Amino acid sequence: MSTHDIALICANGHLINSASTNKPEYNTDFCQECGAKTSNRCESCGADIQGAEISFHDFGNRRRKVILESKVPNYCHKCGMPYPWTEIAIQAALEYVDELELAEDEKIELKQSVRELTKNTPAIQVAALRFKRITMKAGSTTASAMRDILVEVLSEAAKKAIWPTS
Ligand SMILES: [Zn+2]
Numbered sequence: 505m506s507t508h509d510i511a512l513i514c515a516n517g518h519l520i521n522s523a524s525t526n527k528p529e530y531n532t533d534f535c536q537e538c539g540a541k542t543s544n545r546c547e548s549c550g551a552d553i554q555g556a557e558i559s560f561h562d563f564g565n566r567r568r569k570v571i572l573e574s575k576v577p578n579y580c581h582k583c584g585m586p587y588p589w590t591e592i593a594i595q596a597a598l599e600y601v602d603e604l605e606l607a608e609d610e611k612i613e614l615k616q617s618v619r620e621l622t623k624n625t626p627a628i629q630v631a632a633l634r635f636k637r638i639t640m641k642a643g644s645t646t647a648s649a650m651r652d653i654l655v656e657v658l659s660e661a662a663k664k665a666i667w668p669t670s
């Protein structure tokens with residue numbers, strides 16, 4: 505049996521503390537990396553942000569609590585809305601796409617694939633192909649800039665599909 509602790513994360517998506525009730529000594533009101541306010545709730549529905557996995561294991565005759573750190577989630581497990589950091593990264597990527605020298609329909613395709621790549625769904629494979637094709641066409645600077653903007657919010661499957669070696 506395991507339960508989840510509540511994560512404390514800043515508005516830009518920096519993980520402050522994935523076990524905010526078990527290790528409250530690491531909680532802060534503001535982020536030390538970017539200065540943004542920290543929060544432990546979904547802005548849309550108020551649900552706690554799911555954090556570290558807490559489980560209990562028996563070692564000999566002693567029962568020990570094991571805290572398994574979690575990563576920053578993109579979407580709320582309760583209402584399905586993107587968290588602020590997910591939306592910030594998506595919007596930054598979309599604005600970047602608008603500045604590129606691409607045909608309008610390519611921009612639209614690229615924007616759709618960006619949003620899809622933050623979700624862990626079967627649509628990722630197609631979205632990854634489109635993303636690769638269009639960003640490569642726009643040049644290597646574009647490809648690496650898009651990577652920097654999105655790397656924290658892309659799903660693991662998306663990263664594997666786009667950058668198989670990393
Ligand atoms: Zn931050």
Ligand SMILES: [Zn+2]
Nearest residue numbers: 546549580583
């Ligand atoms: Zn929610």
